[in-house]
Amino acid sequence: MREKLSFLLCVWILLCGSCLGRFVVEKNNLRITSPKSLRGVYECAIGNFGVPKYGGTMVGSVVYPKLNQKACKSFDEVRISFRSKPGSFPTFVLVDRGDCFFTLKAWNAQNGGAAALIVVDDRSEALITMDTPEEEKNDEYVEKINIPSALVSRSLGDNIKKALSSGEMVNINLDWREALPHPDDRVEYEFWTNSNDECGPKCDNQIDFVRSFKGVAQQLEKKGFTQFTPHYITWYCPEAFILSKQCKSQCINHGRYCAPDPEQDFSQGYDGKDVVIQNLRQACFFKVANESGKPWQWWDYVTDFAIRCPMKKEKYTEECSNQVIKSLGIDLKKIKECIGDTHADNENPVLKAEQDAQIGRGSRGDVTILPTLVINNRQYRGKLEKGAVLKAICSGFQETTEPSICLTPDIETNECLENNGGCWQDKSANISACRDTFRGRVCECPIVQNVKFVGDGYTNCEASGALRCEINNGGCWKESRGGRAYSACIDDHTKGCVCPPGFRGDGVKSCEDVDECKEKVACQCPECKCQNTWGSYLCSCSGDLLYLRENDMCIGKYGSTATANGSIVWMVIFILAAAAAGGYAFYKYRIQRYMDSEIRAIMAQYMPLDNQPPQVPSHGNQEI
Structure with a gap:
């Protein structure tokens, strides 16, 4: 055998x-955004296993473990975890080439919580393709690898390690957008x-x-x-x-x-x-x-x-x-x-x-x-x-x-699961601007129940249109007390959130009650007694008087003696009534005159009037 x-x-x-004539190593871009000394775009070779994020990008922070630097053992054995905390970048694990299969390194990195694996070549050479093991050595874990892997040159890897050892944070953007035409x-x-x-x-x-x-x-x-x-x-x-x-x-x-x-x-x-x-x-x-x-x-x-x-x-x-x-x-x-x-x-x-x-x-x-x-x-x-x-x-x-x-x-990327993809969200209403696509997440203000949200998608999104107040009250302030409810939401989104009358504030986070009595903006007549309420006020008059809210004054009841202000009001009312009666009489006179003239015109068509001479028909010029 x-x-x-x-x-x-x-x-x-x-x-x-x-x-074996010409094997091409497929590559994608690796962009270092920090530190400044390493900032730039580099090439890396795509591993022939796992799931490269074709068409998209992936941002992460690099970690070079102090132990198990070739990732040939489980990171649980050395008590190292690469799982990122909420609000922080995903972790890209940097490991050294050698001693075990590339796939085993990726598998251990994935189980340790890493979002991607970056392997540093152990020799100065052109980039190679990291492939899967031969069939007889191909364990079942290979098909379970779901993170992307990349091989970088020895010089780039050494520079990244040097920056990390100096206490600098190395942030990388893996970019597959141009990996395929x-x-x-x-x-x-x-x-x-x-x-x-x-x-x-x-x-x-x-x-x-x-x-x-x-x-x-x-x-x-x-x-x-x-x-x-x-x-x-x-x-x-x-x-x-x-x-x-x-x-x-x-x-x-x-x-x-x-x-x-x-x-x-x-x-x-x-x-x-x-x-x-x-x-x-x-x-x-x-x-x-x-x-x-x-x-x-x-x-x-x-x-x-x-x-x-x-x-x-x-x-x-x-x-x-x-x-x-x-x-x-x-x-x-x-x-x-x-x-x-x-x-x-x-x-x-x-x-x-x-x-x-x-x-x-x-x-x-x-x-x-x-x-x-x-x-x-x-x-x-x-x-x-x-x-x-x-x-x-x-x-x-x-x-x-x-x-x-x-x-x-x-084929979603699930980038919205980590820190909501860095996009705007309203947790109280369970609304998010993060939308997952195969190219990666997109921060785009959503449409919820036919209500369109507008904004940059990253820091803010506001409901717009006639139904905006139906969705989380348009993101505006709203409060109820003692059976009364007030809202700062206005259907016209161009006006934003405006505190209702009786309140002041930004209309978004808060609207505080205005004390109309203390600030003397209402109920200021001499006979008035003012009592502040939440969102409004109560005003009453002393004695046997009635309060007119529209005019902020007190008047007498049923003909009883009123204040000078009340007399003036009654005088104004009398003048207005007299003017209305005069106007009505003039109107009737004009209508009567108009009807008389119309009747005379109609009768003139059927019979000559006493003061009009008889009409002789005119035949014009005739030619014989």
């Missing part, structure tokens, strides 16, 4: 020689996959991803938001090994297209050439489905094939595949024509195109990591999981053109 595996490894290295309103993406289901956790994860992402992918494709293409990696067998048993079991078309043995054992199970043929069948299925205008059916085929035709049940066969194809209504004859003769000593057009597509062009490097995605011609980094991949695809749309599925809770 060891000899066979050793030979396989040698062949594998030879086969992979052609695909987003030129227009359509995203083009490729899924580099494999039909092999016996490669361990990676194969299991790939099958789970296809099953969970199928609905989203088909929805985006049917509505024209995306253009999807599946691809399959194959290698060629070096000419010196074409006649070997190993190449014959792993390759088709005389060594032109090869795949490794699924079980890495040539004596049992399926061979690599079985995988190549099924890869070709899946590629041809997509080609035929795409030509019929239904490219999204590829997701149905791959999902159904994984369920109905697994290797473990020895159903990974052409017969089982044909049954799946027929159930989906795709022309089987066209697929067979596309597959062609796998024993022929010539090139297969479909697989030749797949090999050509593996080679990087432009900003995209060679595809060497399997499975992976290429989004807008840039390789995706991060775990293969529905929410993470959807977030990346959504970041490929030009801003404001994202489909509605990109604004659903499925």
